[in-house]
Amino acid sequence: MAGNEESNASPFSEQTASSENSHSKKSQNYEEEMFYKNCRAAYLAVFKSSLENIKSKEQLCLVLQQAGRNPSQKTVDKYWTPQTFTLNFDDFCSILKQEEPTKSTELLKAFANADTNNDDCLLHSELSRILTTRGEKMTLDEVNAILELAEVNSDGKFDYYKFCELYMTVNEQCLKTALEKLEADSKLKCQQFGSQLESSSEMTRSPVSKPLPKATRKTESGSMFKKGVRCSSVPGYKTCASTTIHMGASYNKNSRLIEANTTKEWHFVYSKGCFFLQDNGEIISHKYKLSLPQTSTVCITIKPIKLDQMEEKCSPWLAVDSALYIFKDNETEDYLQLVSFTELHNNEVFGWKGELGAGGYWLIPFTTGCRFKKVKKEMRGEAKLIHRDGSRKLVLTEEFRAVLSEIFEMIDLDGNGFISLEEYNFFEMRTSGEKCDKNTWAMCKEVFSPDVSPTSMACPFSIHIYAEKCKPQIKPVCLETGGEQLKNAICVSVVNKGDAKPINHNENIIIHTYKSDTRITAVIENKSENKALIHLNSEQSKNCINNRGLNTFAVEVVPKSMMVCQHIMPLNDKEEWIYSCIYSVLT
Template identity: 55%
Template sequence: MASTPGNQKATHLENSQGKKSQHAEEAIFYMNCRAAYLTVLKSSLENIKSKEQLSLALQQAGRNPSQKTINKYWTSQTTSLNFDDFCAILKKEKPATKNELLEAFGKIDTDKSGYILHDELFKILTTRGDKMTWEEVTSITKQADFNCSDKLDYSKFCELYLTTSEQCCKAARDRLETDPRLRQQHFGNQTEHFSHGITLPVSKASPRVSRKTDHKLAKGDSRAPSRPSSAQSSKASTSTTVTVSASSSRNTKLIIEPDTMKEWQCAQSKGCFYLEEDGEIISHKYRLHLPQRSAVCVTIKPFTVPQAEGKSCRWLSVDTALFILKENETQENLQLVSFTELQNKEVFGWRGELGAGVYWLLPFTTGCRLRKVKTQITGEAELVWRDEDGELALTREFRATLLEIFETIDLDGNGLLSLEEYNFFELRTSGEKCDQEAWAVCKENFEMKKNELTRQGFLDLNLMEANDRDGDPWDLWVTLLSLGYNKALEMTEPQERALLQERAFWGGFSPVRNFRKVFCALFQLWFLAPAFAFQRTAQLSNASACPFVIDISAERCKPRIKAISLEAGGSQLSRAVCRSVVNKGEAKVLDGSENIFIYTYRSGSRITSVIENKSENKVIIHVNNEQSKNCLNNRGLAIFAVEVAPKSMMVSQHVMALNEQEEWIYSCVHSLVC
């Protein structure tokens, strides 16, 4: 039955209200980020330069970082973190809710009395987790607000914790609103315009940035500028606008004539992109060997894993590309040959002639769509069950998922796993490799053909792992989560961290200075089933994943492709991406700055911009996407700044359509800050 106009209007209104609510939540989030950041630093363009600054900024945002959490984001290689990094951390480190806190205490309060005896509290907090001293625990138990009769009323304790945490956030927001200098630090997604009566708790909306170098406000206009105050006096800027119709972004035909390629020899390999929690994308890398000069066709596309009925394939919208580099005498000196710039739906391809030799194939995705997608998961899937005889068996759903995984890690597609293929799986899920001796043991215990593991052997291997743990599915979940599956056995998103990471809560703020240690210790106990299970919890690594397949066809010889590593793209891929954009993109000089170039290149359904700094000094470039429509970028921010080292170039951003069924406009202003 056709919907009535009234129903259509109601649906449109609901969608509009949903978008307004989402935008308002985003606005509040970035306002809180900026308020906390500017409590510690003078400018949004200034970087965090120490662990102490990071810890203090997180506390001002209502978080409560433990030392382990700080070390996760500030490693031995870290020298600084910018505002973008800070926002990304806050997205991952969610503030606690009262229900979560009460659930944590409830694991200790087994008789559900609502209290924890001081003697038990002393024992827990001085011997487990983030250990506290006797004096520190005493300072907690002496607080009259939530203690009586040698017992801690943990409901009142949680209320005070949440109230104090919110006071910290509010103090940062109030300072942002009352300090004229800080109000000019509009740096983040906050400056988007909103309509339909949405009121944001920030200063008035900013004017659009024009291409002119003079960005002074019109007379009488008291609105704050959209760029940071340090950018107001910038003497160089340039704008770029690209309008893409709904039908043109995925209609570039691959120049492939099937009739002429019937006799060509082919090779194929599969692989996968994994988006780590810190935003890094890793994937398989390959070597291609051509014994003689030949016409070659190369394609890459998301791999459609055979799906169980009702499962989604959201990763099919992920963009892919393949960069072809010629290997010379040294592996460090790779020469960019070309990349797969032609597109036909989800397939990206390249066709040309390659000489005899060895080539590196580096898979690439912008990451715009390889991102967290929140879905409602009603429960955790069962992985194993016991039959009438008490024997463990894999559930039907888990068997289907394992066969999906087998198809993905069977890189050559021959229906068997070689030791090399199995080791890519092991490195991804356990960080270790299987040697020849261990492989021989597998051969004795599991079904193999031609020294390669069969599908049944792979299933039996996972069943053995469950038996080794007496039915505990922990290690099986480690495998699934590291390969991009969620608790519903869907390869669609990274698993939420709520049950998988150490919960770190705010601390070090009056009136209770030891909140953080208390909650770190108690939340570790939340996971102690069996005892000390938290040590295993902390090792979990989540990822969003997108499998892909590479096809190589050669006219005059048999191509050979082999996966050689599973790692981040690194400097070779970064240089290849930049060089491809510089070679083929439109170049613009920042007005008033002859040494700063902005290159913009559209390849199929994506647009990439690269900044080249030819000067002898580092520069900070402010990037404003406010006028873009129906777009999403890999940074997740409409406004941000990037630092470009002297005599170097770097990717400013990758942009794609939010909805490919509608027209989208990429409109970006790059401005020199310093």
């Protein structure tokens, strides 16, 4: 009987769990849909199209206010740095995810902590002191703007209860008005989908493309591209094409990479480095110069590495994809010639093997960004840094020692157990933004206590180089984004190795799709004399993540150019994944 009861209960529990999972998924999808709807509503309350860029601090502040935020000058400066020229709709969505709306309870609690009289009011002098010296400090102009609000100020006192009510009402009304405008305009509601708009200076100019195949061909190992679908009857579109690729599980799936570490006679050098995720979403990394004294067969590999000294501590960056693009040095970085990139792999190790002539080369690391996202860390209280050992001496705690060791390992790029001034300056430029001089360096060697840990949004990696006939040399040169050279190299490699499919009838807008075991990259090429607006819809994809974080968005491709529109990877690489995307030309 017990056995029968158990067997009868099992299907019911499975159905209940399945129902709960389905409900949870629908709820999550609904929340995500509403979030992006609110993003679009706020954006379109300021701009005519979500394909327009934010071009100033003032515009950024205004569009954030339309989304129900009330950013301080410090918050705006956080996202609009001296290096920022424009922000697009995707950037705006990313900012809203980080800057969540302030809750009234949080505001009340913050003011109540300073209210020593418990009368729901603060003196103007006290309010000014608090707002300009604590937390995210406000400017005097911002404080004066609050003190000028007649509704919440009287007799030199600030009524923070009334202010909180007014604050929440204004924020909610801004977002409500933006949503009403979006709902009232059917054209905006249907056709504006988001953007990853790049300025023309960031676009890569098209190289000579390989001829289009007369018929779409099948790809390797069960993957297949569907024929293009015409959608000229749908309002808002000229034509469209679809691409579907079925991928098997990529976990532990290797692709013929033969590493040279089994050949002891080969000369070997290596260096470490990091990918760093910036506040604005850009990824920077170390760049390297490689020197070969003579022509030789070489094997170059890159892989993420574990630096944690504590065995129980997980390393989420081990799942971050990595690649290395190899360029021939032509005396000037503006005209580097792409040699190849690390396409083959053994598990997480990606590599390239071939012959390189004597001379200098640039090695530029790359990650798609699909699995390299900013994660909010929960505060778990204060962490002890020191304690007394058995002999009552003050020593570092195990946790603090592990963190310091991890930072040391990350800075020690050549892995020799010592940190040079040059290596330390890479760390300083990443944390404080200033280089360390020789006098300060002498002090740093005695006391090492950085204010900012570079591991919060960092993915460390190692580069191994084997050469058969000579001793190679590798040197980290700078810490910056891949720049135009890397963007162009990615586009060229996709055009050369991927499948091509035209969207429109005259074949001047082409989708190039490159597929490896672990990722898919799509490039849009615009051969026409006019800019092209392309909408992408990947909602039918299964078990996929992309570098944009959006399933539907639009891009603008300037004339005679091409750009990477997205990178796609499996969400769970132990299961099969299906990439399905419809590309539509917007009118």
